[in-house]
Amino acid sequence: MRDIPVHQLRERASTGLEIRRFVAGDIPDDDADTLGAHRDDHYIFFVIEEGTASLMIDFQELRFGASSLYYILPGQVHHRIRNEVGYGWFIAIDALLIAPDYRNVFESQLVLQQPFALDAIKMRQCTDLLCLMREKYQEDNPGPFYLQVVHSLVQSFVGIAACCFSGFDNLQFALSRPVQLAQEFKKLLINNIRQVKSPSAYASMLNVSETYLNEALKKVTGLSVSYWIQQEVLLEAKRLLYYSEMNVKEIAHALGYTDHTYFSRLFKKVEGTTPLLFRTHYRK
Template sequence: MEDPAFLEKINRLVSQTGELLFCLHPVHDETMTVPGQHSLYTIFFLEEGEGMYHADFGVFPFRGPMLLFSTPLQVIYMQECHGLKGTMLQFHGDFYCIEYHKAQVGCNGLLFNNIYIEPSIALTPPEVKGFKKILADMEEEFAAQVPDEMVLRSYLQLFLARSSSAKLHALSTSDPKERDEQMEQFMQLLEKNFLTLHKPNDYANLLAMSPNTFSKRCVRYFKKTPSTLIQERLILEAKKKLHLTRQSIKEIAHALNFEDESYFSRFFKKFTNVSPQTFRDKTGISMMADVAP
């Protein structure tokens, strides 16, 4: 269950069964001080303020205006926050499926479910103005006697599409001097070999680097250790299969090369604090599970 204090929201849309589908509420310095897991996608629109954003094992300093992102059941919280002003937006995968709408918004793998890039976007003044307008439109719709789900879903899609555009622009204008070709190569090697190579030394050897140098470069470039990235990549794949397919837990364990379902479940729970079945129960099975490939 979600933390009741966390759910003290101004605007909420719930399903006929009482499940929280979409919500907005104001952000302040005490909003996220305690680590928590929430079954919805979460976006923080921060006009002002600064602090440290923790998402699973990554720690990201931020200073507004910014957007921060997290996926369902990530462990997220903030520390050393000062002067936060903004809005937290949350939506359930049943309300808006980011995989189904990837052609329209392109946010899956960019804003969400990407272990390599920071889950944040620094915003320009025109971008801040645009996001504030969308949020104001959402709040106006929530104020209606019977809020229209389709209208709210359209506003959410626009918010996500604008976020994706802002992220792509930020990535395209980043300083090329900051690019580390060997770390980019590590990312490609991990994508190719995450099912079979699970030790940092495996990748250090492939890159012809000493383990110590490899680790330092990785932390500097990705803000995560090699071990964290390797584990996160496996967990990400497990989450995809739990949410986007109807494969059994046993079938998923086998597909990910775990020796048995029990070991897979222990590994998954160690890094997510929930069992694979609990993750599936809380996030649901996407409509994409029934879409022919």
């Protein structure tokens, strides 16, 4: 059976961001790759200004109307299921650019996240910010601090979104045990990744067997416990490379690796570039 494809943001954007606006009259892209079920390795946010749209997300159908905000988590399987068109904004953001406090809001929902209805003030704030973000993002001749400014605007938008979804719950959608376990695992992973990298250790903290935890993660995300541990390690490494002045050896030690050359090889194997080149690219 063909595996569910994973769309990688770095194949389409080199700045950790992709932003597009769709207005009435635009022709939707109906190719199979867009409509087919897939996962993303990044966050996707939608701000719907008008029209309607329907998505199937992890086997739940969700409908979006005007003045709504929604996000899709990395790893969630989704696809469009009707030909309705919701006009507004599409924003794809590298998880690197999502602060841990915001990630806790987005990833700790005890039910499948639901669209958030934006009032007139929040809608204006989102659209004004996204217009500025897109304008800056599309500059023909980016000057000094281009990426820093773009990423600051991204942080502002994500912060508004996190405020909207903080404490927002809908008990209509009860979660299965594997989904609950996957979410509990994600919380532990975020808080313990620098010290704990063993699948069996996380299984022990969750009071389940390593086999059951692995089965649950594969059922919910399609990927193993080891994969998510590795991704969280690399995400934390990228944050330290981007935000801190620590050298590669210091970052490796901070993440629990005594052999910094092993850490560098792991980073290059997964990311396709060295830690230093990653830092240079994102800070240019």
